Amino acid sequence: xxxxxxxxxxxxxxxxxxxxxxxxxxxxxxxxxxxxxxxxxxxxxxxxxxxxxxxxxxxxxxxxxxxxxxxxxxxxxxxxxxxxxxxxxxxxxxxxxxxxxxxxxxxxxxxxxxxxxxxxxxxxxxxxxxxxxxxxxxxxxxxxxxxxxxxxxxxxxxxxxxxxxxxxxxxxxxxxxxxxxxxxxxxxxxxxxxxxxxxxxxxxxxxxxxxxxxxxxxxxxxxxxxxxxxxxxxxxxxxxxxxxxxxxxxxxxxxxxxxxxxxxxxxxxxxxxxxxxxxxxxxxxxxxxxxxxxxxxxxxxxxxxxxxxxxxxxxxxxxxxxxxxxxxxxxxxxxxxxxxxxxxxxxxxxxxxxxxxxxxxxxxxxxxxxxxxxxxxxxxxxxxxxxxxxxxxx
Numbered sequence: 001x002x003x004x005x006x007x008x009x010x011x012x013x014x015x016x017x018x019x020x021x022x023x024x025x026x027x028x029x030x031x032x033x034x035x036x037x038x039x040x041x042x043x044x045x046x047x048x049x050x051x052x053x054x055x056x057x058x059x060x061x062x063x064x065x066x067x068x069x070x071x072x073x074x075x076x077x078x079x080x081x082x083x084x085x086x087x088x089x090x091x092x093x094x095x096x097x098x099x100x101x102x103x104x105x106x107x108x109x110x111x112x113x114x115x116x117x118x119x120x121x122x123x124x125x126x127x128x129x130x131x132x133x134x135x136x137x138x139x140x141x142x143x144x145x146x147x148x149x150x151x152x153x154x155x156x157x158x159x160x161x162x163x164x165x166x167x168x169x170x171x172x173x174x175x176x177x178x179x180x181x182x183x184x185x186x187x188x189x190x191x192x193x194x195x196x197x198x199x200x201x202x203x204x205x206x207x208x209x210x211x212x213x214x215x216x217x218x219x220x221x222x223x224x225x226x227x228x229x230x231x232x233x234x235x236x237x238x239x240x241x242x243x244x245x246x247x248x249x250x251x252x253x254x255x256x257x258x259x260x261x262x263x264x265x266x267x268x269x270x271x272x273x274x275x276x277x278x279x280x281x282x283x284x285x286x287x288x289x290x291x292x293x294x295x296x297x298x299x300x301x302x303x304x305x306x307x308x309x310x311x312x313x314x315x316x317x318x319x320x321x322x323x324x325x326x327x328x329x330x331x332x333x334x335x336x337x338x339x340x341x342x343x344x345x346x347x348x349x350x351x352x353x354x355x356x357x358x359x360x361x362x363x364x365x366x367x368x369x370x371x372x373x374x375x376x377x378x379x380x381x382x383x384x385x386x387x388x389x390x391x392x393x394x
Contacts, residue, residue, distance in 0.1 A: 002052070003152070005061035011068040013044065013055050018072060020046040022079040024162035025100070027088045028142040028155055035230045035237070037091045040142035042069065045159035054160050056152060060143065066096070073100040081166045083107050083121045083158075085189060093195040101190060106162065108185045109169040112178050114326025121158065121165075128168045129161040181355045185331070199227035203295075208247060213294035214286070218250040220295055221282035229278060240275060242267070253283050307343035314338045314364055316374055320381040321360045332360050341368065 004010050017023040028041040045054035059066065073080060073092070080100035082088055084107040092098050110119045115127070122133040137154035147155075173179045188194055203216070203223035210216075226246060230237045241249075245265035254260050260271045260279065270276060315338055322329045333341075333356065337349040341364050351361045363383060366372045375382045 002055045003147070004055050004057045005064060007063070007065045007068065010057055010064065010066070014068040014072045017044065017046045018075050018078055020078060022047065022081050022104070022163075022166060023072065024081045024159040024166065025088070026082065026155070026158040026162070027091060029087075029091060030141070030143050031236075033236070035234045036094055037087070038143060039091050039095065041147075041155055042066075043155050043159040044069075045156075045163055047163060054156055056147075056155055058145075058147075060145065070096055070098045073098050076101065078102075079104050081106065081162060083124070083162060083165070084118075086194075089189055090195045093192055097192075099190045099192065103186060103190050104166060104170070104182070105186050105189060106165050106169055108331075109173060109182050110165075111328035111331045112181050112185070113169055113172050113176075114328075117328045117330040121162070124165045125157075125161040129164040131157070131161045133157055133161075178355075184354055197227065197231075199224045199231075202227040206243060206247070208250075210251070211297050213291070213296055214253075215250050216295040216297065217286040217289055218253050218283055219246070221286040222246050222250055222279065225278045225282040229275065241270060241279075245270070249279060249283070253287065255280065255283065307339070310368060311338050311342040313367060313374060314342060316381060317364060317367055317383070318360055320374070320383070321363070325359060327359065332356050333364075341365075 002009075002013075004013060024043075024045040026043040027039060028043075029037040029039050031037040039059045042057040042059055043054070044057065047053070057066075057069070058064065070092075072078060079102050081104045082100075083105065085103070085105045089099055092100070106121075106124065107119060110124055111117065115124065122135065125131045125133050134150075134154060134157070137148075137151045140148075140151055142151070170179075173182060203220040206219060206223060208215075208219065222241070223246065226237055226240045229240045233240075242265065245263065245267070248263060248265050252259075252263070254263065257272065257276055257280070260266060260276055263271070270279065314333075315335075318329055318333055318338065322332055333349070333351040337347075337351050340347040340349050341351065341361075350356055351364065353361070363372060367374070371386055373384045373386055375384045
């Protein structure tokens with residue numbers, strides 16, 4: 001197998017890829033000690049069976065430029081095929097400001113084609129390519145050089161079998177007329193906004209039970225400080241403040257270094273120096289806010305009487321529809337979506353739009369209005385229409 005370590009060699013292989021209808025792509029990276037992922041390896045495979053059709057690109061090689069790869073990503077005539085691509089694409093979006101177009105994600109396609117929720121690459125390789133993947137090198141240190149033979153073989157397998165998987169799933173989507181379903185799903189993955197982390201909204205990702213405005217103000221300022229500090233130092237958020245410590249600080253709102261020393265969850269290095277100063281400044285900024293500028297969470301929509309029972313019926317309907325159509329339930333509607341449909345007059349959830357509405361949403365509303373019922377036919381659930389007279393009397 002070829003390990004590309006020069007820009008010239010990469011450009012030569014990319015030229016061959018640009019003459020093909022698609023190219024399979026994967027990455028290996030490290031993120032345990034940094035905020036931004038460190039790209040260590042890129043795997044590429046164009047159609048074909050020979051060893052010359054797949055390569056490893058040593059992104060850590062001195063002097064290597066990935067610009068030829070980015071030109072391939074921008075080429076509208078070549079489909080870039082990944083599996084479970086979100087983290088891969090985040091690397092390219094944050095380090096180079098480039099995202100592949102056109103783009104295909106085999107995990108999304110597999111969910112549409114009935115392989116289950118978030119199906120893994122090794123499962124698809126086994127079921128479609130009839131290949132076994134050796135995962136022993138999965139958690140190795142990809143930043144160390146030289147790469148072992150086992151690492152190289154593992155990395156290359158992530159794209160060589162991806163070709164067969166893509167060709168099979170793409171053909172099935174064409175036969176079932178569901179290609180547009182996949183395109184709708186992956187559109188968010190090629191949107192640059194998906195990978196933009198705004199320190200101003202970092203607090204909204206934290207789970208908290210308290211809705212007190214002063215607590216939320218401290219939470220917002222502390223989360224903003226942590227995100228900015230982690231980004232500037234390129235270290236994981238937890239190296240600045242762990243989530244539980246951040247929540248504790250937002251609740252107790254210490255005002256002095258002595259107060260910080262009383263925290264049960266704060267890391268020792270966060271009790272002094274720049275991090276301690278940042279924590280105290282964030283809390284001070286939160287407490288200086290006038291009441292009109294304190295953040296507030298939106299009120300949860302009121303639940304209708306009986307909505308819990310209706311939500312359970314909707315779950316049964318969802319499973320029945322998805323089993324019949326061979327589509328992963330998670331792709332159609334989440335539990336929160338079902339609760340919203342059951343309790344809100346005009347639920348604005350994905351299941352009420354596009355192909356999901358045709359598959360499930362329309363009948364979900366009919367069930368809610370009493371126009372259809374669910375009936376057991378042995379082990380199968382059937383949808384039964386109810387006459388208007390019966391519905392009115394009910």
